[in-house]
Each structure stands twice: as C-alpha cells, then as structure tokens.
Amino acid sequence: MELIQQLVNGISLGSIYALIALGYTMVYGIVRLINFAHGDVFMIGSFVGFYAVTMLHVGFVPALLLAMASCAVLGMIIERIAYKPLRNAARIAVLITAIGVSLLIEYVTIYLRGAQPEAYPSTLMPDRNLELFGVVISSQSLFILGTSLVLMVLLQFIVHRTKIGKAMRAVSHDAEAARLMGINVDNTISATFAIGSALAGAAGVIFGIYYTKIEPLMGILPGLKAFVAAVLGGIGIIPGAMVGGLLLGVIESLVSGLGYSLWRDGAAFVILILILIFRPAGLFGKNVREKV
Amino acid sequence: MATWKRTRGFWVSVILAFAFFAVVEWLIASGTLNVFYVNTLFFMAINVMLAASLHLIIGITGQFSIGHAGFFAVGAYASAVMTMKLQLPFAVGVLTAGVAAALAGLIIGVPSLRLKGDYLAIATLGFGEIVRIALLNIDYVGGASGMTVTHMTTWPWVFACLFATILVIANFTNSTHGRACISIREDEIAADAMGINTTYYKVAAFVIGSFFAGIAGALYAHHFYIIQPSNFGFLKSFDILIFVVLGGLGSLSGAVVAAVLLTIVSTFLQNYPETRMIIYSIVLILVMLYRPTGLMGTKELSSLFKWRKAAQGGMNHGGKNTVA
Numbered sequence: 183m184e185l186i187q188q189l190v191n192g193i194s195l196g197s198i199y200a201l202i203a204l205g206y207t208m209v210y211g212i213v214r215l216i217n218f219a220h221g222d223v224f225m226i227g228s229f230v231g232f233y234a235v236t237m238l239h240v241g242f243v244p245a246l247l248l249a250m251a252s253c254a255v256l257g258m259i260i261e262r263i264a265y266k267p268l269r270n271a272a273r274i275a276v277l278i279t280a281i282g283v284s285l286l287i288e289y290v291t292i293y294l295r296g297a298q299p300e301a302y303p304s305t306l307m308p309d310r311n312l313e314l315f316g317v318v319i320s321s322q323s324l325f326i327l328g329t330s331l332v333l334m335v336l337l338q339f340i341v342h343r344t345k346i347g348k349a350m351r352a353v354s355h356d357a358e359a360a361r362l363m364g365i366n367v368d369n370t371i372s373a374t375f376a377i378g379s380a381l382a383g384a385a386g387v388i389f390g391i392y393y394t395k396i397e398p399l400m401g402i403l404p405g406l407k408a409f410v411a412a413v414l415g416g417i418g419i420i421p422g423a424m425v426g427g428l429l430l431g432v433i434e435s436l437v438s439g440l441g442y443s444l445w446r447d448g449a450a451f452v453i454l455i456l457i458l459i460f461r462p463a464g465l466f467g468k469n470v471r472e473k474v
Numbered sequence: 475m476a477t478w479k480r481t482r483g484f485w486v487s488v489i490l491a492f493a494f495f496a497v498v499e500w501l502i503a504s505g506t507l508n509v510f511y512v513n514t515l516f517f518m519a520i521n522v523m524l525a526a527s528l529h530l531i532i533g534i535t536g537q538f539s540i541g542h543a544g545f546f547a548v549g550a551y552a553s554a555v556m557t558m559k560l561q562l563p564f565a566v567g568v569l570t571a572g573v574a575a576a577l578a579g580l581i582i583g584v585p586s587l588r589l590k591g592d593y594l595a596i597a598t599l600g601f602g603e604i605v606r607i608a609l610l611n612i613d614y615v616g617g618a619s620g621m622t623v624t625h626m627t628t629w630p631w632v633f634a635c636l637f638a639t640i641l642v643i644a645n646f647t648n649s650t651h652g653r654a655c656i657s658i659r660e661d662e663i664a665a666d667a668m669g670i671n672t673t674y675y676k677v678a679a680f681v682i683g684s685f686f687a688g689i690a691g692a693l694y695a696h697h698f699y700i701i702q703p704s705n706f707g708f709l710k711s712f713d714i715l716i717f718v719v720l721g722g723l724g725s726l727s728g729a730v731v732a733a734v735l736l737t738i739v740s741t742f743l744q745n746y747p748e749t750r751m752i753i754y755s756i757v758l759i760l761v762m763l764y765r766p767t768g769l770m771g772t773k774e775l776s777s778l779f780k781w782r783k784a785a786q787g788g789m790n791h792g793g794k795n796t797v798a
Contacts, residue, residue: 216592267763273591274538275766278719281540281712282758289751402708406603409596448607451600458597459585 186317188439189432194323194392196431197330201385202408203415203423204337205257205378211354211418212374213269218280219260220382221405222287225398227253227383228390229291235303242391246329249387250380257379258372266368284405291398299397302390326388333384334424337377341420346373354418403447407434410454416464425465495633502629512629516697518737519632520690523639525717525733526726527686530643532715533724533772534652535679536659538595541582541602542714545684547706548605549575549691551615554623554701559614564626568635568692575688576681578605583680587673590662602711609703620702627697635693639686644726646682655679659724716754720761720768728770 202224209217227249234245264283268276312319341347349370352360361367389404390396411430415422430450437449457464498515501507507515528542552574553567582601586594610618646652654675657665666672695701717736721728736754743750761768 214592216596264759264763268766271762271766274532274719274723275762277538277592277595278715279759279762281715282755282762285712285751285755286759289748289755293748293752406599410600413593413596444611445607448604448611451604451607454600455585455597455604458589458593462589462593 184439185436188435190317190319190323192432192435193428194326194431195435196411196428197327198385198389198392198427199404199408199411199430200424200427201330201333201381201388202404203411203427204334204420205382206409206412207415207417207420207423208350208374208378210412211420212350212357212371213265214273215265215276216280216409217265217375217378218277218405219264219283219287220378221401221403221408222284222291223253223257223260223379223401224382224386224389224405224408225291225396225401226256226287227379227386228396228400229295229300229386229398230383231387231390232300232302232396242387246384246387249383251383253383253386254376254380257375257382260379261372261375266371288398288401295398297398299395302394302396304394322392326392329384329388333381337381337420340377346370350374407447407450410450413454413464414457416467419464419466422464422466491637495630495637498633499629513697514737514741516627516629516632516693517741518734519636520694520697521714521717521733521737522730523636523686523690523693524714525721525729526639526643527683527690528714528718529721529724529726529729530646530655530686531679531683532718533722533726533729534647534659535655535676536662537586537676537679538591539598539680539683540595540708540711540715541598541600541605542683542687543706543708543710544582544598544602544605545575545578545687546691546694546710546714547602547609547703548578548684549688550695550701550706551609551621551691552688553692554621554695555615557626557696558621558623564631564696567626567696568631568689571688571692571695572685573688575691576685578688579680579682579684580677582684583677586680587676599708599711602706602708606703606706609706616702618703620700620705621695622700623695623698625696625699627693632693635689639689640726640730642682643686647726651675651678716758720757722768722770722772724772725768725770725774727774728768732769 202220205220205223206217209215209220230252231245231249234240234248240248260283264279265276268279312321312324339347341350349360349365350373352363352365353367353370353374357367360370385404386396386401389400407430408427411426412423413426414430415424415426430453433453434446434449437443438446461467498507502512524542524546527545528539531537531539531542549571553564553571556562556567556570557564582598586597589597609615615621647656654665654670655678657668657670658672658675662672713736717733718729720736721730721732739753740750743753
C-alpha cells in the first residue's frame with residue numbers, strides 16, 4: 183500500500199514536471215535551444231497565480247488562465263529580445279544568453295519583491311482525502327493530475343489538428359523548407375515559445391498549490407529536472423516529454439519512499455547521465471548519425 | 475640565438491611575474507596592503523585559476539562544460555579532509571585536491587565523450603549538482619553545515635599555484651597536444667580523420683583542467699575558514715563560465731583579464747548581491763548579442779599591446795606565445 187501511495191504522489195509530481203518539460207521539448211524541437219529561462223518562466227507563473235489569488239481574489243481557474251497568459255507574453259518577449267537575434271549564431275552563444283536571461287529574471291524578481299518565500303493560500307482548492315482500496319489519495323493530487331491531462335490533451339489537439347500546430351511541426355522538421363512553403367517561421371517560433379511558456383505558467387500555479395511554498399529561486403531545480411525529463415523521453419518529442427516527466431516523478435517518489443529523501447534531487451541527475459551515456463536520443467528518440 | 479628570440483617573451487613574462495610576486499610579498503609583509511586587499515587579491519588569484527582551467531576545456535578543446543564548480547568542490551573538500559581530518563600538511567592537501575579533482579575529471583570525462591554540445595553541457599551540469607548533493611549528504615564532511623578549515627593559504631602558496639596553472643596551461647596550448655586540442659575545437663570529425671586521437675585529448679583536457687580547478691579549491695578552502703556545499707552550486711559554475719566567455723573563448727589572457735575585472739566588480743558590489751547578479755546577467759546577454767566573441771576573441775593580450783602587459787601586474791605572463 184505504501185508503494186501505491188508513493189506511486190500516486192509520484193504521478194502528481196511527475197505531471198508538474200511533464201508540463202514544464204513540454205515547453206523545453208517544444209522549444210528545443212523547433213530552434214535547438216535549451217531554454218534555461220524556462221524554469222524561471224515557471225516561477226513567474228507561480229507568482230502571477232499567487233498575486234491573482236491574494237490581490238484580485240479570483241478562483242483557481244481565472245488565476246491559472248492569468249498565469250498562463252502572462253507567461254505566454256513573457257516567453258514571446260524573451261524570444262524576441264534575447265534569442266531571435268542569435269538564431270544563426272554559435273550554439274554556445276545562445277546557451278550562454280539563455281543562462282543570462284535566466285539569471286536576469288531570477289534576480290530582477292528578487293530585486294523587486296525580495297527573496298522571502300510566500301505561502302499559497304490553502305483555500306484555493308478543497309483538500310479532502312479520498313480512500314480507494316486502502317490508498318489515501320488527496321483530492322489535490324487528483325485535481326493536479328486532471329488539470330495536467332486536460333492541458334496535455336489540449337496541446338496534442340493544437341499540435342496535430344490546427345494550422346499553427348502544423349506550421350510548428352513543419353518548422354521543427356525543416357525550418358528552411360517551411361519558409362519556402364510560405365510559413366512565417368518567426369511567428370511560428372513565437373507561438374511555440376508562447377504555448378510552452380503558458381504550460382510552464384500553469385505548472386507554476388499547480389506547483390504552488392501542491393507545495394504551498396514559492397520563492398524567486400524555486401524555478402531552478404524543477405526547471406533542470408524537467409529538462410532531465412525532456413531528455414529522458416527524447417528531446418523534441420512531445421509524448422516523450424509527458425512520459426519522461428511522469429517517469430521522473432515516480433522515480434523520485436520511490437527514491438524518497440525508500441528512505442533516501444535527501445538523495446532525491448541527485449536521482450534525477452544520475453538518470454540524466456545514465457540516459458545520456460546509454461541512450462542519448464531518449465526513450466522515444468531515434469538515433470541520428472552525424473554526417474560530414 | 476634563435477631560440478632566445480623565440481622564448482624571449484616567455485622569460486620576460488616569468489621575470490615580470492616574479493617581480494610582481496616580490497613586490498606583493500613585500501607589501502603584505504610591511505603591512506601596506508590591509509586584510510581587505512589581501513582577501514581580494516587571493517580571491518582574484520583563485521578565480522583566475524578557475525577561469526584558466528575552464529579555458530583549457532571550453533576555449534581550447536571546445537568541450538562545453540558547465541559543471542566546473544563540481545571539480546572546485548571536490549578539490550576543496552579533498553584538501554580539507556587531508557588537513558583537518560587526517561592532520562596532514564597543507565602541501566599534501568593541495569596535491570590531493572588536484573589529484574582528486576583530476577580523477578573526478580577522468581570519471582566525468584570518459585563517459586561524456588559520447589556526448590556533444592548541449593548534451594555534454596547538461597551532463598556536466600548534472601555532475602556538478604551530483605557532487606553538491608553528495609557533499610550535502612555525507613556526514614563525514616559536515617553535511618549542509620560544512621567543514622571548518624584552518625587558514626593556511628598564504629601569498630607564496632597562492633602565487634606558486636597560480637604561476638604553475640598559467641605556465642602549464644599556456645605551454646600545453648603551445649605544444650603538439652594543445653594544437654591537437656584546438657583542432658578538435660575547430661572540427662572534431664576532421665581532426666579525427668587527420669589521425670588525432672580525439673578521445674585521448676578530450677579526456678586529457680578534462681583531467682588537466684579539473685586538476686587545476688581542484689588546486690584552486692584547496693586554496694579556497696584554506697582561505698575562507700569554512701566550506702559548505704552551497705558555495706559550490708551551479709551559480710559558481712556560471713560565474714566561472716562567465717569569466718571564460720566574457721574574456722573571449724579561446725583566449726587565455728582574455729579569461730584572466732575577465733576574472734580579474736569581474737572579481738573587482740563583484741567585490742565592490744558585495745553588499746548588493748541582487749544588483750551584482752542583475753548587472754552580470756545583463757552584461758552577459760549584451761555581450762552575447764553584440765560581441766559574441768567576448769572581449770578578446772581568440773586573440774591574446776600580448777598580440778594587441780606589447781607593453782600594456784606589464785601594467786597588468788604580471789598576471790598574464792606565459793600567455794605571450796599563445797595565438798589560439
């Protein structure tokens with residue numbers, strides 16, 4: 183029973199990772215960039231949700247939508263200012279810019295509101311425990327899982343059934359050919375950043391509800407772990423990010439369930455190094471041979 | 475005579491370096507430099523060592539490593555265990571630090587060879603985090619509260635280590651081995667096709683780079699009285715990366731100058747850590763957007779100003795012959 187309990191916790195945690203990982207994977211798939219600032223977009227989403235609830239006194243759904251919208255705008259701004267001028271630059275330059283943007287968002291937030299943590303209001307979501315075959319499941323974890331699933335289905339719909347989704351797939355396949363076919367590559371990339379960042383914003387609000395405590399540097403570790411999740415599933419592959427996120431959450435919960443809770447953060451990075459060594463393309467990826 | 479002409483710059487740099495050492499030693503002994511300046515100087519030297527060692531990995535060999543603080547941490551803790559737990563002399567501590575970090579470099583270097591670019595970067599980042607989390611969980615070295623370490627770092631030690639670092643890295647770059655590393659940076663497949671053992675040289679760069687990062691760690695541990703895992707997070711790795719990138723990837727003197735300048739800047743902004751990080755990040759973004767080659771590009775200081783070098787206080791000795 184203990185095991186199933188941990189499994190349930192792991193799936194809730196994993197769905198948060200999966201939401202963040204989706205943004206990483208979409209952006210990587212389309213511009214081959216590890217968007218280090220993604221974890222900080224997640225943090226901003228969490229704070230927007232928090233201020234929406236405490237200052238505007240709105241409920242869960244409006245707060246979630248507000249956080250998603252502001253993160254989408256933030257993501258587009260970041261892309262336009264910092265990444266777009268570097269589209270043809272060396273990879274290392276782009277990666278370092280991403281690190282710079284990440285530090286900038288973190289410390290501007292600290293500068294504006296201080297580094298002190300904030301507690302999410304617990305009234306946002308009813309916390310009742312559900313007992314199912316002897317396993318206690320909090321209504322919160324179910325709600326988190328439900329929200330993530332809805333968002334993921336929505337994302338699948340956007341990517342596979344809409345025009346912009348088709349454009350995104352085309353650009354990620356071959357940006358040059360897509361441009362020749364009349365697709366506006368810049369707008370498509372902006373849309374990708376917007377969608378990915380909106381998902382991160384939603385993850386931020388959910389994270390706040392689940393863990394209660396939020397602070398300006400909270401995005402770093404979940405951001406890195408979500409990246410691990412994206413690599414685990416095969417970076418650039420959307421279902422891979424979902425599976426990778428859930429898997430990572432479950433593994434982490436099992437590690438803490440076995441009594442090594444202090445090593446929990448290490449587990450993600452050990453997985454990362456193992457997967458990079460033995461299957462760099464990820465679980466769902468195909469190996470691509472390098473040609474001269 | 476021809477040999478003298480070729481190595482003249484090198485010997486002049488060495489003499490300048492020793493003159494700098496003697497002057498500073500005299501200033502410290504006579505008490506002209508107060509504790510604050512000595513602290514800044516030591517910190518500067520440690521940062522220069524870190525920057526130079528990362529320069530070898532990123533700037534020369536082109537292997538993008540962003541977990542350098544991990545090696546730094548291994549060195550710091552290894553030396554602290556030697557001197558504090560086993561009561562061995564400082565020299566043993568420094569040497570152990572270097573060897574332990576080099577071993578860590580070997581361990582991370584060998585499997586990482588299968589990775590390139592972004593993936594390598596993330597793997598090294600993961601390595602740095604694993605080191606930090608491991609230190610946090612090992613009670614023998616104090617866990618989160620860290621270890622207290624006696625102050626043993628003196629100016630002659632700092633100078634000797636700094637001198638050795640710069641000398642080895644500059645001469646390595648100029649050697650056959652260094653050329654091989656540069657060819658890997660330029661085009662790994664072509665280098666391989668030309669018969670260069672790319673695996674060997676990539677590991678070598680990792681091992682040498684992490685060796686000196688470890689030594690810097692030993693100096694750091696024995697200077698600041700206390701070491702904690704939180705001092706070695708990836709913000710530290712980014713700090714080191716910023717030195718190398720701002721200085722110009724592929725330029726040793728660029729990395730050295732950037733380390734010196736940024737240490738001075740961060741010393742002045744010590745009381746405003748947020749402002750410091752905001753300035754850092756904005757500078758980083760702007761440099762990448764408008765001058766992605768960094769301050770120096772791949773040029774060395776000596777190729778720009780023949781005489782300005784002396785005014786830099788001998789910090790750039792040895793980099794003279796490097797035109798990477």
